């Protein structure tokens with residue numbers, strides 16, 4: 385199954401970059417991720433296992449049959465990664481989202497930038513997003 | 525060999541694009557001499573230690589015991605006092621298990637400070653939990669350094685054990701262990717020194733410091749991972765119980781009961797890490813042979829680290845917005861550790877952007893969560909900091925690369941930070 389188009393586009397772009405340029409790109413993405421609701425910065429929405437504070441809000445839009453995501457991180461590089469996932473998966477169907485193969489993280493050259501702790505953060509965040517999509521599938 | 529060690533001696537640095545490795549307080553790079561020595565052991569000398577009658581095994585045993593002597597002398601002790609461990613962490617845990625948990629009881633007190641590395645913190649918490657003893661936390665000044673009068677006040681007739689780092693892995697400064705341990709000994713307490721950051725960076729003499737036990741790791745001083753030393757004074761060694769039992773440390777084993785060897789040999793349960801020990805000794809030899817400004821050996825290492833630290837701190841102080849936590853506020857540079865925070869910027873972001881520029885540093889709590897909690901007031905990301913730490917292969921140019929990379933990262937992050 386191919387990646388959702390916006391995610392694929394990022395992977396293609398990122399794979400060609402050197403580390404520094406990729407980091408700067410992540411910062412640009414981070415700057416665009418602005419609308420996370422304050423009242424959802426709580427333990428329920430917190431993604432554990434990241435070096436920085438990460439929040440994720442995932443909802444299923446039943447009328448349209450798609451997932452809606454919002455995210456936040458206090459570290460900018462991590463926020464950039466959250467932004468890539470949110471931007472890449474928001475508005476996609478739960479089927480598409482659950483089929484995303486985490487191998488793209490390595491392909492995009494993002495493996496090294498997040499592995500500061502034992503629990504690889506980005507894979508963790510993706511997992512949370514996929515869990516929410518799976519729950520939506522189970523309900524519908 | 526003159527310091528800094530040339531890149532040609534350190535395979536990991538010997539590349540066209542020389543990496544700027546500044547995480548040596550976590551683990552140092554290895555010189556070719558040490559790598560070759562370990563390879564030689566496996567290629568030509570490998571055999572089980574303390575177990576064979578054939579010549580190869582006896583030679584491996586000799587090498588292992590010779591390594592014990594070399595490392596012991598390096599720490600100012602005798603071979604009979606040296607227990608090989610996996611590293612500092614295991615050394616401290618051995619004291620906690622084989623002495624503290626066997627000897628402490630309700631009402632006894634352990635003195636330790638929140639400045640400590642978790643490896644010199646949680647073993648005592650565990651020992652207290654298991655025995656009912658109480659931990660008294662030594663007070664720190666706001667900059668994280670030890671409040672000496674306050675600490676001496678805590679030490680009294682109930683004190684049974686005082687554990688302290690010789691050099692902080694975040695602040696980079698020496699604790700006044702001589703004073704603290706002298707008071708502890710006068711009170712009849714056991715004194716335990718976490719020497720993970722001091723033995724690799726300066727001459728350390730166990731006797732002068734009044735410590736009963738001292739632990740350090742080979743991998744922080746050019747040696748291999750998976751081996752360290754716990755040096756114990758003979759009276760304490762007599763009072764310690766068994767730690768792990770099994771092959772290699774027994775006197776007599778029967779179905780009714782078993783008896784064990786005494787002294788340091790008792791702590792060699794299982795096939796020992798002979799290659800590690802030999803590599804550890806090679807690292808000590810290597811350090812003994814370095815020179816810098818009329819000094820040799822560890823005095824040269826200390827002088828070099830100090831010069832590097834002074835240069836790095838001067839450069840970093842000139843960067844706007846940086847808050848140095850190591851060296852501590854109001855304190856002097858004492859070695860090659862520089863720890864900092866920039867308000868409003870996550871250390872993780874700085875570390876990623878430094879890495880992207882070929883500069884490797886550590887971001888996080890550096891296994892000192894209580895210290896970071898103590899240093900946190902008014903800081904946006906209190907639990908973490910950025911730490912750059914040098915060793916004898918880092919050049920002054922590395923300090924310049926660090927400062928330049930930090931300046932760039934700070935600017936890049938300020939541009940986008942919309943918190």
Ligand SMILES: Cc1ncc(COP(=O)(O)O)c(C=O)c1O
Nearest residue numbers: 611612613641643693718720741
């Ligand atoms: C001060 C201090 N104590 C203890 C340790 C633990 O050493 P190791 O991980 O080699 O057991 C370290 C290093 O990580 C340290 O810096």
